[in-house]
Amino acid sequence: MYRIDFNKLRFLICDDNPHMRRILRTLLHSFGAREAYEAEDGATALEMYHHYVPDIVITDWAMPIFDGLELAQMIRQPESKGNPYAPIIMLTGHSEKRRVTVARDAGVTEFLAKPISAKGLYQRILNVVANPRPFIKTKTYFGPDRRRNTSNAYIGPERRVGGEMEVLQQPSLLDKARTSV
Amino acid sequence: MAKEKPGSLQIKSFADHHVITQPNPLRKVLFRVPESDRDDPVARAEKARAGLSGEFKKWMTIEADRLSAAHAAILGDGFTSENREEMFRAAHDIKGDAATFGFPSAGAAAESLCRIIEHAPDLDEVPADLITHHINAIQAIVRERTKLDTAVMASALSKQLRGVADEFLVMVNRDRPEHLEAILAPSIVPAE
Numbered sequence: 001m002y003r004i005d006f007n008k009l010r011f012l013i014c015d016d017n018p019h020m021r022r023i024l025r026t027l028l029h030s031f032g033a034r035e036a037y038e039a040e041d042g043a044t045a046l047e048m049y050h051h052y053v054p055d056i057v058i059t060d061w062a063m064p065i066f067d068g069l070e071l072a073q074m075i076r077q078p079e080s081k082g083n084p085y086a087p088i089i090m091l092t093g094h095s096e097k098r099r100v101t102v103a104r105d106a107g108v109t110e111f112l113a114k115p116i117s118a119k120g121l122y123q124r125i126l127n128v129v130a131n132p133r134p135f136i137k138t139k140t141y142f143g144p145d146r147r148r149n150t151s152n153a154y155i156g157p158e159r160r161v162g163g164e165m166e167v168l169q170q171p172s173l174l175d176k177a178r179t180s181v
Numbered sequence: 182m183a184k185e186k187p188g189s190l191q192i193k194s195f196a197d198h199h200v201i202t203q204p205n206p207l208r209k210v211l212f213r214v215p216e217s218d219r220d221d222p223v224a225r226a227e228k229a230r231a232g233l234s235g236e237f238k239k240w241m242t243i244e245a246d247r248l249s250a251a252h253a254a255i256l257g258d259g260f261t262s263e264n265r266e267e268m269f270r271a272a273h274d275i276k277g278d279a280a281t282f283g284f285p286s287a288g289a290a291a292e293s294l295c296r297i298i299e300h301a302p303d304l305d306e307v308p309a310d311l312i313t314h315h316i317n318a319i320q321a322i323v324r325e326r327t328k329l330d331t332a333v334m335a336s337a338l339s340k341q342l343r344g345v346a347d348e349f350l351v352m353v354n355r356d357r358p359e360h361l362e363a364i365l366a367p368s369i370v371p372a373e
Contacts, residue, residue, distance in 0.1 A: 019244070026232075119227075
């Protein structure tokens with residue numbers, strides 16, 4: 001059985017709601033984390049991201065100035081001088097399937113629908129720590145590999161030209177979002 | 182941890198994409214414990230969260246009042262992009278937070294209000310009572326929660342509001358298939 005030494009991890013929390021930040025901070029500190037920096041909007045979070053170089057970002061979606069989706073897109077800039085590979089966990093009140101797809105296409109690593117639970121958060125963190133995914137760079141996308149399983153039912157053309165790609169088997173982001181506890 | 186240099190990248194190039202891997206920079210924070218280890222970080226965190234529960238009603242009251250203030254601005258000025266955004270954000274926060282704070286029915290009513298704001302083609306055409314009833318219901322659920330007989334009533338109230346709101350949204354979106362699909366799609370969050 002594996003555990004995480006949270007004491008060695010640095011988090012960046014981004015949520016405009018102070019109550020949710022307090023809950024998140026409480027959960028992370030209880031897991032054992034000491035370093036959890038907080039931002040209340042996407043612009044501040046981006047500044048803090050470059051300044052503190054966190055290991056893991058936990059962000060809300062709906063926020064003022066620019067939102068969590070835009071924050072993810074700005075972090076996932078392959079030519080950026082910052083680290084474009086940090087895991088991003090999107091923690092949001094949005095609970096529609098299409099939102100999961102939009103978040104995935106912005107480069108989000110894990111999706112956690114509110115209401116938040118300690119178990120759901122711990123599992124997302126454990127997954128990004130223990131099972132990092134390769135990154136894919138195309139003309140229109142840069143982020144964690146969006147293929148989480150092979151589908152025998154798919155009968156269309158191979159959309160990645162130039163070779164078969166090994167796929168790390170994991171539940172889809174949508175399936176994981178559905179089991180948010 | 183974050184001060185360590187990232188491992189070297191391995192890049193495999195294909196015709197239209199690159200696959201980039203790097204040694205797991207977070208591997209060092211993983212450690213093995215015996216199955217008999219009794220430390221439970223999740224239980225510890227849930228206990229710490231429960232320790233905040235004395236604050237939850239106060240927090241919900243603040244959030245419900247923020248929603249009422251946004252609604253009052255709309256009643257005074259009509260819908261503008263700013264006050265629409267503020268009402269949506271206030272309702273969206275309640276939708277996300279309320280169950281965590283022990284007010285799941287307030288969260289359900291707030292979700293219904295979010296759907297109206299997101300999917301009504303013209304908010305000026307939404308019956309004013311429909312929005313007002315949502316706001317009043319959220320306020321009532323938050324303020325009356327301590328009464329023992331209110332939980333069932335709160336759940337029934339939020340379900341009834343959702344039913345009326347959905348009926349309205351289906352009707353006004355009958356010619357907007359992308360909205361209709363979103364309105365009828367099941368939530369990814371299990372129902373209360």
